[in-house]
Amino acid sequence: MTMSSRKTLKTRHRSRLVPPVWKNIAFAGSVFAGLLLSFCAAMLFLWKPNSQATSRQQLANTAILAPAQVKTDHVTEPDRGTTFYKLGQGQHLASFLQTHGWSKEEINSSLAVASTQVNLKKLRTGMSIGLSPSETNPRQVTLQLSHTKDLKLRTDKTTLETTAKTVEYPVTKKKLHYRGLVQLSLWESAKRAGMPPALIDQLTDVFAWQIDFAKQVRSGDRWKISVERKYVRGKPVGHGPILAAQFESDHKKLTAIRFPQSGDNARYYFPDGRSLEGLFLKSPVRYNRISSRFQRNRYHPVLKRRRPHLGVDYAAAPGTPVKSVGDGRVVYAKWSGGGGRVVKIKHNSTYSTAYMHLSKYAKDIKAGSRVRQGQVIGYVGSSGLASGPHLHFSFYEHGKYINPLGKKFPSANPIVKNKMKSFQQTKIAAMSHLSVNTF
Numbered sequence: 001m002t003m004s005s006r007k008t009l010k011t012r013h014r015s016r017l018v019p020p021v022w023k024n025i026a027f028a029g030s031v032f033a034g035l036l037l038s039f040c041a042a043m044l045f046l047w048k049p050n051s052q053a054t055s056r057q058q059l060a061n062t063a064i065l066a067p068a069q070v071k072t073d074h075v076t077e078p079d080r081g082t083t084f085y086k087l088g089q090g091q092h093l094a095s096f097l098q099t100h101g102w103s104k105e106e107i108n109s110s111l112a113v114a115s116t117q118v119n120l121k122k123l124r125t126g127m128s129i130g131l132s133p134s135e136t137n138p139r140q141v142t143l144q145l146s147h148t149k150d151l152k153l154r155t156d157k158t159t160l161e162t163t164a165k166t167v168e169y170p171v172t173k174k175k176l177h178y179r180g181l182v183q184l185s186l187w188e189s190a191k192r193a194g195m196p197p198a199l200i201d202q203l204t205d206v207f208a209w210q211i212d213f214a215k216q217v218r219s220g221d222r223w224k225i226s227v228e229r230k231y232v233r234g235k236p237v238g239h240g241p242i243l244a245a246q247f248e249s250d251h252k253k254l255t256a257i258r259f260p261q262s263g264d265n266a267r268y269y270f271p272d273g274r275s276l277e278g279l280f281l282k283s284p285v286r287y288n289r290i291s292s293r294f295q296r297n298r299y300h301p302v303l304k305r306r307r308p309h310l311g312v313d314y315a316a317a318p319g320t321p322v323k324s325v326g327d328g329r330v331v332y333a334k335w336s337g338g339g340g341r342v343v344k345i346k347h348n349s350t351y352s353t354a355y356m357h358l359s360k361y362a363k364d365i366k367a368g369s370r371v372r373q374g375q376v377i378g379y380v381g382s383s384g385l386a387s388g389p390h391l392h393f394s395f396y397e398h399g400k401y402i403n404p405l406g407k408k409f410p411s412a413n414p415i416v417k418n419k420m421k422s423f424q425q426t427k428i429a430a431m432s433h434l435s436v437n438t439f
C-alpha cells in the first residue's frame with residue numbers, strides 16, 4: 001500500500017518538469033493517488049486489529065505467508081547477510097533487538113508472535129541470534145533454539161506484521177574412533193586424543209566393573225573406542241554412546257560391545273556374550289588414593305586408639321560425586337555420629353552398602369528412594385569424625401561387614417540364546433570398525 005503511494009509521489013515530483021498536457025494527466029494521477037492513499041490508510045486502520053490474529057493463524061501452519069510487498073524487486077532476502085550475535089547474560093530479547101536498532105513497534109510485533117512459540121523468559125544466555133541487515137524488509141530475527149531447530153521471525157517494516165517459521169535441521173551421524181596411549185593418566189591420554197570429557201567418562205563407565213581407573217591404569221596401557229559423532233548443518237554437535245571399546249593393559253585385552261538385549265536398554269558385553277556389568281561397581285567414587293583399607297585392628301588417627309576399620313577410605317577432593325555401587329533402595333540418609341552424613345543402601349536381601357562423611361546428599365536421596373547403579377547419592381566431605389575429606393565405604397553381607405576389595409561379586413545376565421545371532425552380527429560390525437588387532 002505504502003509502496004504504491006511512494007511511487008505516485010515520485011510521479012508528482014517529476015510532473016513539474018514535463019509539458020502542461022502531461023500535467024493534467026499527472027494531476028488526475030495525483031488525485032487518484034491521493035484517493036488510493038486514503039483508501040489504503042483506511043484499510044490499514046480497519047485491518048490493524050486483525051493482523052496479529054492473522055499472524056497467529058499463519059504461525060499455526062508454521063509457514064511464511066509473504067505479504068504482497070515482499071515480491072517487489074527492491075526487497076532484499078532477509079536470510080542473506082544475516083549476522084549472528086550471542087544473547088548476553090540476563091538480557092531479554094526486547095532489549096537485544098532495541099540495541100540493534102529495532103523500533104518499539106517492530107519489537108512488539110515480533111515478540112508477540114515469538115511468545116506463542118517459545119518462553120521468552122527462558123532463552124539461554126549465549127544463545128545465537130541472527131539478524132538480517134537493517135535495510136531489509138521484512139526484518140528477520142533467527143533464534144537458534146537448539147542445534148537442530150531455528151525459529152525465524154519476519155516483521156514487515158510497514159505493516160508491522162510478523163510471520164514465524166520453524167526450521168528443523170537433520171542430524172547426520174558418522175562413525176569414528178579415538179585411540180590413546182597412557183603416559184601419565186587415562187584422562188591425559190584421552191585429552192591428547194582430542195576426546196571431550198563426557199566421552200572419557202563414558203569410557204570409564206564401560207569398564208567400571210573390570211578396571212579401577214584410579215588405581216590400575218599405568219603408563220603403556222592402550223585403549224580405543226568406536227563411537228558415532230553427530231553433525232547438524234555440517235558442524236559436530238556431540239557424540240552418541242560408545243559402540244565398542246578396547247582396553248589393553250599388561251598384555252591383557254578387554255573388549256566391550258554395546259548391544260540392546262531388551263528394547264532400547266543397551267548394555268556392554270564381552271565378545272563371548274558375557275555381561276561386563278557386575279552386580280556392583282569397583283568403587284563408589286573417583287578417588288586419588290585408598291587412604292585406609294579394611295582392617296579388623298587399626299590405630300584410629302582421630303581417636304588415637306586401636307579400633308577396627310570396617311570399610312575402605314577413599315581420599316578424594318571435597319565435593320567429588322559419590323555413586324551407589326548397585327541398584328537398591330535407600331535405608332537412610334541422615335547424620336550418624338562419627339560417620340557424619342551417611343547414606344545406607346540395601347541392594348538385595350544379601351548386600352547393603354554405606355557411604356560416610358558426606359558433605360551433602362544428592363537431590364531426592366532420602367529413606368525409601370530407589371537408586372540405580374552409578375547414580376550420584378552424595379558428595380565427598382569430612383563430616384563427623386574425619387581427619388580430612390574422604391569417603392568411608394562399608395559393605396555388608398547378611399548384615400555383617402565384609403571387605404569389598406577382596407570379594408568377587410556375581411555379574412549381570414549374559415546374552416540370551418535367541419539374541420546370540422543378532423549379537424554376533426553387531427559384534428562383527430563393531431570389531432571390524434575397531435580393527436581389533438591393530439592398536
Ligand SMILES: [Zn+2]
Nearest residue numbers: 311312313392
Ligand atoms: Zn574410614
